[in-house]
Amino acid sequence: MAKKSKSPDSSTPASSPPAKVNRSVSNQATREKTLGKILELGKSVSKSALAETDPFVDVPSRTMSNTSYNEVRRLLQMGDATLRRNLFNTGQARKFMQMVLLSKGCKDLLEAQKTLSLRGMYYMSLHTIAGTKEKTFDDQEESDGILEDIEVAIATLRENLHLFAKKRGTMVGNITVVDNGDSIDCRRMGTGGYAIPSICEPSVVQFGKCDAKFVLHVEKDTVWSRFNEDRFWEKHNCILTEGSGQPPRGVRRLLYRLNKELGLPVYCLLDCDPWGHYIYSVIKQGSINLAFESERMAIPDAKYLGIRSGDFVRCELSDDVKISLNDRDIERAKQIAEYPWFIKKKHWQKEIQLMLRNGFKMEVESLITKDISYVTETYVPERLKAKDWID
Amino acid sequence: MDASQQTDSKKSSPRRRGATAEEMSEKQREISVSEFFAKNRHLLGFDNPRKALMTAVKEAVDNALDACEEACIMPHIYIELLQRSETRFKVTIRDNGPGIVRKQIENIFGRLLYGSKFHRLKMSRGQQGIGISAAGMYGLMTTGQPVLIISKTSKKKPSVEVLLKMDTSKNRADVVSETEHPEDDGLFPDGHGTQVSIELEGRYQQGRQSVDEYLDQTAIANPHAHFTYVNPSNETIEFKRGTNELPPEATEILPHPKGIELGTLIQMIERTERTQIGGFLQEEFSRVSPSVSKDICERAGITGRTWVKQIGHKEAEAIYKAIQEARIMSPSTDCLVPIGTKALLSGLLKEVKAEFFTACTRPADVYRGNPFLIEVGLAFGGELPKDELIRVIRFANRVPLLYQQAACASFKAVLETSWKNYGISQSRGSLPDGPVVVMVHMASVWVPFTSESKEAIADYDEIRKEMKLALQEVGRKLGIYLRRRQRMRNEGERRSIFERYIGEIAQATASITGTSAKKIYESLLRVAKRKTEEADAVLNDEGKRVRDSDPFGKDDSVVILPGRVAIAQADSDDDSSDDSDEGSKKSASGTAKTLFGDDDAPSKKPRTRKKA
């Protein structure tokens, strides 16, 4: 994937597939801009060091309290609150060191014009600090957290730092994409589907011929396989995606672009539980954690198709499919109901209240108790036809 | 028996008949003390082979120290354990004391309850006149070998060597052989001294309650003595002196009236050479002035002129009662020679690898008319084990007490002290735990032991109270030190944290910006130094007492070895507490992350499958 590009600046228009194979990981302008930001961070550190003062980096705070919902744009936005991270503070010194260390790692990566997984970056910066038994990172989680801090601190995106997460998510459907120069026909992906890359920036993935009229996004690959086997995307002329639970950034970015650039509506088929509701919320409004990315990922028009609390009665499901809500579920459900983007929506309030009243949750698979293909042949087509969804 | 049954057939069913008084009288005779103790050797500390070996060494070494001090000689004592077989040893102890005159050798080493220390009130290690002869007797009983004594009393006289065999039935010793050594046997370079060798059944095992532990602790309480110890593996261990000052000689005192029991009073009245009771009281007791004597007599309904001969049991009891009621000054306490905080500290310093030392000597007090004083030493940290109960080492007149800890007043006093107040954790009813050695010393003209084997101090209220006061005093100092150490540690940690990361930061920054890594490093180092100046000032001069803002100022009872503090610190680097706003290792994402997990983290959907 990480091949060196001969002409790094040439990026192809999204609509037409390129004649010449373009295998650039990012365009030069973006790269130089990102490099400039890292240099700025470095300079601020060396400047305060040479002036013999306490070096610091301001990291925008990624907490709920610093996240607000923009009602006009219908997405989550990060506020202005920042946390100052100082070197000469015992609780922050290590993190400060890690930030500088990873910044340097990203700089090397950008200069080499290669990409690396988060894990790869963790290993690249992992070593024992000279004269101690202490490692620069305890685990990848520590490094991942710092990389997110860097993203927000220098106001860039992970993709621009040439980093990607573990690949998760699959796609099939009436569309051809060009991935790093290779044309991929998503109508001919067999049972496995096209693995959605972690970086779905236009510089890497471009859209080719697309006949699909909408996108159906399902929560996990078991359900996705059912739809694929039943050739749902063919019958209903759509694109079928799956995000292995909480969709990773690559999947969200791709959904966003399908929606934005190709104008395809996005329908979600998720479990009837707080987790499913949260996934929908993230797809629609963005995540609290990564609110700074909402603008390029949130799909305010995404619809929630199901399954819903009322389906237990409506679809005449058996008691066997009930899974009791635990205390944590109840607590989460109440939290979600309070989200500013849900609080004014009667349907959502009703939906969550009903789930709480029911006292149980249901998985999409519960529809299989009706019939193996009930979900693909009856449930989804009926809902789509009746425009029966919640927004 | 048969005969008696025949003669005594009147009673209904007398299958057996008891012996008559006459018959019994044939068997009634004096039991010699030595016979008694031969049968009850556990009373003297010879209950098992391992303990017996330690006790034999202890009796001889205690005597050697007593003799040297009484003769104002800096003790140098040689101890050798020669292993003959698994369970057989030859124990030899040689001192550079005054030696023993020839005619006393049989008595000292052959008779129990023969000694110079029982009939006087003077602080010394031995007090009963049993110790060394009991050791010899035990040796003879278990191996059949006589005791060998070599003694030299002056440069001019040759040393005499006597082989002694004790006759327990007579509490006497028979001389097996007697020879004179040539001038230059090399045993007594000082020209005088005593050597005792005893063959005995024993078992050698290091660790708690061993000969080695006895010697370790003796060295702590007697820093003025030099010990040369050759152990059964033929290794020589030197316990060097910690001080070159001989402790001042203890003075002898008369008994105090309040410490006398009725029986002893009657005995003293029977034995006195005084003729009148007033003279008896004034001359044979301490703190009895003519007016006190008058007061006692009046209360007892007699006069000072009453003849001693006329005092019967009734009068003696009246006098005894009067003594209890009368106001009598406490005995003088200058007869006590404390080890002293300075010597205590030097003893602890050379034998205990700790970082903090403190000691305290209490003013003298009185129990049952006997003056006594309590001293406590405490060592903390350094190489002492961290996860164990604290160690209490006990001494009476500078002699370590290795057995019967739980029965000892000092142990109870340690239990009753609230160590939590001083930063040491303690669960109810048990010893506190932590890297601490507490040493408790009781000095007295008569130490009230719970048994003849001198293993535990009896639990008098006055004694325990003094012990607790002393423990509280050292405890308070430990508390001050621990709080201060915590503060220093925080400072020190701060500095080391910064220094640890500065190298990494300098390199990475240099690689981003192209500025010289060395320059950045040096600048940051200067900032780090400045930011932690306070900690620097305290930690830099290792091995010396902490100077700046030292809470102990010129307190001579405290010694701190910062060099050992550093060792302890390196071990516990990890359990430092964080004092920042971002304590945990989470990133700035905070609450959102804990609630819903990271978008990119593998999706784990926590679920419990339970049917409704």
Ligand SMILES: Nc1ncnc2c1ncn2[C@@H]1O[C@H](COP(=O)(O)OP(=O)(O)OP(=O)(O)O)[C@@H](O)[C@H]1O
């Ligand atoms: N190494 C020695 N040098 C000089 N005198 C000694 C030595 N060992 C013993 N003595 C004398 O012998 C006496 C008897 O000693 P022994 O150990 O039997 O009794 P003790 O020390 O008086 O009392 P305890 O039974 O409490 O030990 C002592 O009181 C002392 O006068």
Ligand SMILES: [Mg+2]
């Ligand atoms: Mg003795």
